[in-house]
Amino acid sequence: MKLCVNHSPEDSIAYHYPEAVQWRRALHRYPQPSWLEFYATGFVAEKLSEWGYDLLLGKDIISPEKQLLPPSQEKLETEYKRAIKAGIKEKFLFPAKGGFTGVVGVLKGSLPGPTVGFRFDIDANEVMEARDNTHRPVREGFVSQIPGYAHMCGHDAHTAMGLLLALYFAENRDKIKGTVKFLFQPNEENLSGAAAMVDKGLVDDLDYILGGHVGINLKQTGQIAVNVHSFMALSRFEVTYYGKPAHAALRPDEGKNALLGACTAVNNLYAIARHGLGASRVNVGILHSGSTWNVIPDKAYLRLETRGATNEINEYMVQRAYQILEGAAKMHDLTLEIKPAASAISTENSPKMVELSVQVAQNLPSIKEIVPECAFNASEDFTVMMERVQKKGGEALYVVFGTPTYGGHHTSTFDIDETVIKNGAEFFAVMYNALVGN
Incomplete structure (x- = not known):
């Protein structure tokens, strides 16, 4: 050194x-x-x-x-x-x-x-x-x-x-x-x-x-x-729907379609009414399901996230997302598993630190703006x-x-x-x- x-x-x-x-x-x-x-x-x-x-x-x-x-x-x-x-x-x-x-x-x-x-x-x-x-x-x-x-x-x-x-x-x-x-x-x-x-x-x-x-x-x-x-506050989840496989032509009535449940959930997640007091977001980034042409999928896996301009707005999005996920499971007679995958919160810089850092930056030649x-x-x-x-x-x-x-x-x-x-x-x-x- x-x-x-x-x-x-x-x-x-x-x-x-x-x-x-x-x-x-x-x-x-x-x-x-x-x-x-x-x-x-x-x-x-x-x-x-x-x-x-x-x-x-x-x-x-x-x-x-x-x-x-x-x-x-x-x-x-x-x-x-x-x-x-x-x-x-x-x-x-x-x-x-x-x-x-x-x-x-x-x-x-x-x-x-x-x-x-x-x-x-x-x-x-x-x-x-x-x-x-x-x-x-x-x-x-x-x-x-x-x-x-x-x-x-x-x-x-x-x-x-x-x-x-x-x-x-x-x-x-x-x-x-x-x-x-x-x-x-x-x-x-x-x-x-x-x-x-x-x-x-x-x-x-x-x-x-x-x-x-x-x-x-x-x-x-x-x-x-x-x-x-x-x-932005954020919550991420791994979501899995479990159903029952069946032949898609011979006895579809015996199946419980996990993919259909997941699709119902995804469509309705994007329909959540956006919060009136600040930015709110929802996104499904991954959806995996099915094995072949003629088998009703018995499992569907998705990853979703919600975000909000404040912690309270994000919590609103999370609650609505849970209601939709659970509702889709009931609709299609599926079992549902939800695992938290990550979180972040909304917070602010300490005002005294902001004030001091402006004074510091003003005296540094490397800072142009x-x-x-x-x-x-x-x-x-x-x-x-x-x-x-x-x-x-x-x-x-x-x-x-x-x-x-x-x-x-x-x-x-x-x-x-x-x-x-x-x-x-x-x-x-x-x-x-x-x-x-x-």
Whole structure:
């Protein structure tokens, strides 16, 4: 590790920025989605250990009861071995075996002060990345090496940003007042990683928690939004209808058609009256049923989600969805199973944090524009951490950092201006100093 001590945060972070670009590109080459982020887990853990952080891993940071939609054993084994083959040391990986991915790093200062947490998500998307030369990762040799998985949301940049910030604190440990805690969180895309960490009490000691995202609605490098709002509350469910098979021509009367029940439910879910006090959403993303032409399907499986501009609006959507699902089961004489699969809540940044962060951003040369407000208009499971900290008397802040996103989030051609890695780490470092009075 090259040392850059006794410099301003901006200078220290700029000094290590080229390394951070290489970290981001290494992570981009080996993307893995929710509960399979073995490469990112080992990559982060090794660096934090080298820099003197105390590590928490595996079931110490992930509650098994909150580990929703775990992958198959076959996938877990495949991706675990893939990470080792890619160069990850198993001693940093073994605690994550079984899908208990993620890393928490803790660094204590010698001076009294608050406990400040920083959260960075590490999971990739189940998307095939573009392979033509118009896509920069192809031209510059860091395109995804895992077919069907790719960092098409920017979490590789978030992880690199977190590591760059962590290195700054490691090199300036004498300036830390209290404790800094880094939460490298798995499974943001499926929206249950934050709850699995919160359930282990990992944010209960925090006086402040900070997180953020690159891109979203800010498409210019150097933009920042600290007044971020309109996080949509969300509920996801796995739904299974069970019926009775029968020959579709000879004795259809003896069958109980699970597919027909599911279709009845889907049609009526989309007919839910939208709430009059704010945005509300419903979507069925998957429906599987049937085995062949002439057999009445005895099982139908679907995945659905509801969203609301507030927690109350989402709860209205959930209640109506349950009524429709149960009604369809009764209509077609089916058995119904509903399993919660993920949730996120609507919350707000702490006003004092917004006010302070505007002052910080105004004095950073890398910030070219402070966008007055940014409507997130989607769901983000960091809100679970924010709410927990705020309910215990702490304060929370979610920031959006501007960068072009080229093809757009979750598309095959997504990419970023890597300068945003430096800009984000710099902002968080200076924000920390403002919070502790450095």
